Amino acid sequence: MLNKLKEMKNTEKAWYLGAFLAAVGLLAAAALSAANLLTAKPIAEAQKKSLNTALRQVLPEFDNDIGNDVLEVTAEDGSPVKFFIGRKNGKVTGVAVETSDMNGYSGEIASLCGILPDGSINLMLITRQNETPGLGSNVCQRKEQKTIFNVFKPSDSGIPGNVYLDQFKGLTAAYAGKKRSEEDSLTSPWLVKKDGGDMIYMTGATITSRAVARLAEKSVKTFEANRAKLLEDKK
Amino acid sequence: MSVFKEFTKGLWKENPVLVLLLGTCPTLAVTSSSLNGMGMGLATTFVLFGSNVVISLIAGIVPKKIRIPVYIIVIATFVTIIELLMRSYAPESLYNALGIFIPLIVVNCIVLGRAEAFASKNGVLSSAMDGLGMGIGFTLVLTFLGMIREFLSTGSLFDVKVVTAWTTDFLLPASAPGAFIIVGVLLAGMNYLNYRRAVKNHERYIPPQGLDCRHCHICRIIDNDKD
Numbered sequence: 001m002l003n004k005l006k007e008m009k010n011t012e013k014a015w016y017l018g019a020f021l022a023a024v025g026l027l028a029a030a031a032l033s034a035a036n037l038l039t040a041k042p043i044a045e046a047q048k049k050s051l052n053t054a055l056r057q058v059l060p061e062f063d064n065d066i067g068n069d070v071l072e073v074t075a076e077d078g079s080p081v082k083f084f085i086g087r088k089n090g091k092v093t094g095v096a097v098e099t100s101d102m103n104g105y106s107g108e109i110a111s112l113c114g115i116l117p118d119g120s121i122n123l124m125l126i127t128r129q130n131e132t133p134g135l136g137s138n139v140c141q142r143k144e145q146k147t148i149f150n151v152f153k154p155s156d157s158g159i160p161g162n163v164y165l166d167q168f169k170g171l172t173a174a175y176a177g178k179k180r181s182e183e184d185s186l187t188s189p190w191l192v193k194k195d196g197g198d199m200i201y202m203t204g205a206t207i208t209s210r211a212v213a214r215l216a217e218k219s220v221k222t223f224e225a226n227r228a229k230l231l232e233d234k235k
Numbered sequence: 236m237s238v239f240k241e242f243t244k245g246l247w248k249e250n251p252v253l254v255l256l257l258g259t260c261p262t263l264a265v266t267s268s269s270l271n272g273m274g275m276g277l278a279t280t281f282v283l284f285g286s287n288v289v290i291s292l293i294a295g296i297v298p299k300k301i302r303i304p305v306y307i308i309v310i311a312t313f314v315t316i317i318e319l320l321m322r323s324y325a326p327e328s329l330y331n332a333l334g335i336f337i338p339l340i341v342v343n344c345i346v347l348g349r350a351e352a353f354a355s356k357n358g359v360l361s362s363a364m365d366g367l368g369m370g371i372g373f374t375l376v377l378t379f380l381g382m383i384r385e386f387l388s389t390g391s392l393f394d395v396k397v398v399t400a401w402t403t404d405f406l407l408p409a410s411a412p413g414a415f416i417i418v419g420v421l422l423a424g425m426n427y428l429n430y431r432r433a434v435k436n437h438e439r440y441i442p443p444q445g446l447d448c449r450h451c452h453i454c455r456i457i458d459n460d461k462d
Binding site for chain 1: 267268295296297298299300301304305308309311312315316319320322323324327331334388389394395396397399404406409410
């Protein structure tokens with residue numbers, strides 16, 4: 001058998017070449033399906049774990065199975081929005097809004113925004129982004145800076161701050177902006193200052209800052225539009 | 236050549252990045268931090284090792300006409316496996332940072348280059364050693380390059396701030412043009428060291444042999460024998 005295969009090494013017969021490629025492809029497919037079966041569970045677990053960690057960060061305490069307590073709607077601009085409802089003893093403690101914006105500096109930016117029952121933003125996280133490292137990424141990341149002086153010190157609990165993301169804390173859909181003067185023409189308080197709004201932005205990363213501000217606005221406004229459905233108590 | 240030499244040649248003498256100049260795309264694209272460079276290098280090492288072993292085993296029976304597609308299938312299988320493994324066990328931040336460059340290992344010249352130039356002509360043991368050595372050489376260069384770029388742009392190494400007073404990021408080394416400049420400096424340094432060593436030992440500077448560089452003659456221009 002092996003010798004026969006070796007003899008066929010220089011063949012140009014199309015049927016043999018095709019059959020050989022098909023056999024190799026089948027073997028590869030078998031190996032891949034085995035690998036897929038083995039990793040399907042760990043991948044699902046890893047995804048669930050990272051989602052859960054993010055939800056615990058943005059929401060106040062909750063004790064329900066939040067991964068299955070979701071509501072999916074379409075926002076005004078047509079993009080999908082997913083709500084994760086956190087409850088404690090059946091009462092809603094907060095809602096996490098997952099949404100994304102396609103107009104970041106390099107494509108999609110996705111956010112997870114924790115909103116309290118009164119409609120104000122608790123904490124905002126950027127879960128997916130591909131912005132310029134050192135510029136746009138600084139607007140998006142909550143990163144604890146380790147230095148050589150505290151490498152081995154366990155990190156203290158609490159979420160690292162980010163001045164661009166923390167500015168949204170406490171804002172509601174009704175936010176009217178800070179009135180700075182009489183002749184101040186605030187087009188919309190949710191725009192960055194450069195565009196006549198109220199949000200601080202990072203110089204050199206205006207596009208990223210705009211996208212983040214849009215995400216915050218979309219999160220609270222979609223929450224407000226679906227408020228009645230989201231805040232229903234459930235046993 | 237002994238098996239040990241097959242391993243060590245990838246580290247310095249035939250280093251895939253600095254001597255063979257293969258795999259430049261991931262080298263430049265993902266090394267913006269040391270951890271990303273190391274992750275990419277280790278993933279490529281796994282693929283190189285696996286594909287070299289399998290290809291050296293099947294090289295005897297693969298028809299000559301379709302050897303490249305067969306090699307690509309083998310390599311793609313290993314790449315998909317490492318991608319699944321990374322998604323289940325590697326930190327999410329690393330997987331997100333490497334992103335599209337993991338599937339692109341399939342077309343990494345190092346992997347196909349070693350399959351075609353080495354594994355298809357040598358036994359299993361030396362092919363395995365070759366793959367391991369090349370992969371570790373690749374990892375070392377990527378990590379080193381990532382360390383240089385991360386240090387020059389933010390003053391930190393492996394996400395740990397070394398120069399605490401450094402608060403504003405310097406963006407050139409972290410961007411693609413900076414990567415080209417730093418790789419160029421590394422290449423010049425590597426050539427200089429090899430050249431110096433040859434002069435010291437009163438040898439002729441011989442560019443690496445048997446690399447299958449059929450189209451490239453740059454190595455042969457550098458010649459310290461000026462008689």
